[in-house]
Amino acid sequence: MKVLVLGGGVIGVSSAWYLARLGHEVELVERQPGVALETSFANAGQVSPGYSTPWAAPGLPRKAIGWMLQKHSPLQIRPRFDIAMMRWCAALLANCTEEAYDRNKSRMLRLAEYSRDCLDDLRHQTGIAYDDGQKGLIQLFRTQAQLDHAADDMRILAQSGVAHELLDREGIIRHEPGLRHSAHRLKGGLRLPGDQSGDAHLFTRRLAEMAEKEGVVFRMGVGIRRVLFSADRVEGIETSRGVLRADAYLAATGVHTARLLRPLGLRLPVYPVKGYSLTIPLTDPDRVPTSTVNDETYKVAMTRLGDRIRVGGTAELAGYDLTLRPARRETLAMSFNQLYGGGDLDRATYWTGLRPNTPDGTPIVGASGRYRNLWLNTGHGTLGWTMAAGSGRLIADLISGNRPNIEHADLALSRYAAA
Structure with a gap:
């Protein structure tokens, strides 16, 4: 399956790594010229579960x-x-x-x-x-x-x-x-x-190099303009370099995720x-x-x-x-x-x-609910570096149809609908 990952911070790159390790064809698009140049660039350096x-x-x-x-x-x-x-x-x-x-x-x-x-x-x-x-x-x-x-x-x-x-x-x-x-x-x-502890920017750069050797294609300096959708499926991503298409799409664009997905009728409290x-x-x-x-x-x-x-x-x-x-x-x-x-x-x-x-402190990791091929990995707050590897592995398992190693239902966007 081809998966398009939106976002090249520590969350997006970790997700791309685990998806590639599970055998998927993975492409990552990021508006910055390199990975981890925004929220992941100079955080406090703590992996603090x-x-x-x-x-x-x-x-x-x-x-x-x-x-x-x-x-x-x-x-x-x-x-x-x-x-x-x-x-x-x-x-x-x-x-x-x-x-x-x-x-x-x-x-x-x-x-x-x-x-x-x-x-x-x-x-x-x-x-x-x-x-x-x-x-x-x-x-x-x-x-x-x-x-x-x-x-x-x-x-x-x-x-x-x-x-x-x-x-x-x-x-x-x-x-x-x-x-x-x-x-x-x-x-x-x-x-x-x-x-x-550790340098999240350095980690993300080196993990991206490893992911590239696993076959992940990185499209850097590419702006994401809008998500194209029809009925209950995402059809593609309109970017500054044209439309990119895949079988599944993962939104990991941090603070920009809510605004990106609002036109789809999805309200993310991020x-x-x-x-x-x-x-x-x-x-x-x-x-x-x-x-x-x-x-x-x-x-x-x-x-x-x-x-x-x-x-x-x-x-x-x-x-x-x-x-x-x-x-x-x-x-x-x-x-x-x-x-x-x-x-x-x-x-x-x-x-x-x-x-x-997010207002409850927990990230949103899981299915989007409304769109069968759209997945979410965002809203980690101050704990993106702490939760990156686990969130990446969890979402990769979910996209692949594997049974994750931890309980995950209460991490999905659907928890807000039930509140």
């Missing part, structure tokens, strides 16, 4: 109001008349219940843990290298309230069989000695030993949430992360990637705007300097990207 948590949580509205009053707020909302944003925010608030939080986190953990296992298999079978590390993640708590709230997440982690341990200051320093200079700022930490990152040259190896940590107060992640430190985070609702705002850079730099400080911020590269978020 244990940290897979929906934003929609009990108490979020109250927290959001408090954040708005802070100079270094982890959340910014740029007021705008945007019906899609209003609908998305309303759906997010509807998921801010204990019942919804437990359900959403559990299924996110299921997919993320599976994805980590798929990535391990891929690395062992192919030898792919991407500045990867397998040393776990520590979520750092600066306040007693954060430490107390960790009990809720630990309960769900235990129910899902995810390894974890609560650390005091001494325990944190044992795993992350670079934090000994800032230990006085910390109340404790939650360590997730199964989490990993909205862009803007994030920022700094890539900082290492200067003092004694004051940088051993692997990866998350500053819970400012929602900032810090990851060691070879001789660089990737500092990423914050969330901004601003539509599709890609303006690099100096205030967000200050927040990232402040968090890093307070905790570590072993990098050259003057030579840091500042970047922003748009994360494709």
Whole structure:
């Protein structure tokens, strides 16, 4: 069967790889000149299944109001008349219940843990290298309230069989000695030993090279104009280089998927949430992360990637705007300097990207429902890198008619119709 994959980020390329390995004729179309040049380019670098948590949580509205009053707020909302944003925010608030939080986190953990296992298999079978590390993640708590709230997440982690341990200051320093200079700022930490790290852009480039050897055809620099359809089937994709046709079509275009498929009558609750990152040259190896940590107060992640430190985070609702705002850079730099400080911020590269978020935190992976030969793999939010391998393998199995290795019905678009 010929499958046309739309989108060349880490999700699209991972999907193309697994489809090719299952024997399909695969073609991938991407508007950028290379793979992983948008959301996948300079993310926080974390493969963090244990940290897979929906934003929609009990108490979020109250927290959001408090954040708005802070100079270094982890959340910014740029007021705008945007019906899609209003609908998305309303759906997010509807998921801010204990019942919804437990359900959403559990299924996110299921997919993320599976994805980590798929990535391990891929690395062992192919030898792919991407500045990867397998040393776990520590979520750092600066306040007693954060430490107390960790009990809720630990309960769900235990129910899902995810390894974890609560650390005091001494325990944190044992795993992350670079934090000994800032230990006085910390109340404790939650360590997730199964989490990993790596450069998503480097991974995607190298996986694309491997996929090309498996026969995947990459059409780069090709814009997708519209989806051609008739009755219950997609008939082709109109692009800047003509119409491309296949037997099956996979939409993996991140934040652009909802707009692309709206003319087909499909309403995907995927909205862009803007994030920022700094890539900082290492200067003092004694004051940088051993692997990866998350500053819970400012929602900032810090990851060691070879001789660089990737500092990423914050969330901004601003539509599709890609303006690099100096205030967000200050927040990232402040968090890093307070905790570590072993990098050259003057030579840091500042970047922003748009994360494709769903209101319940779970990506949309599965059949489109209305069109028999259209499939979806989108809406991974901040966890695209974490869930890429598992989502790619899952959708490849579904397209092939194979029985997937994990429960998947509640990952499909149809879950919104049932809500």
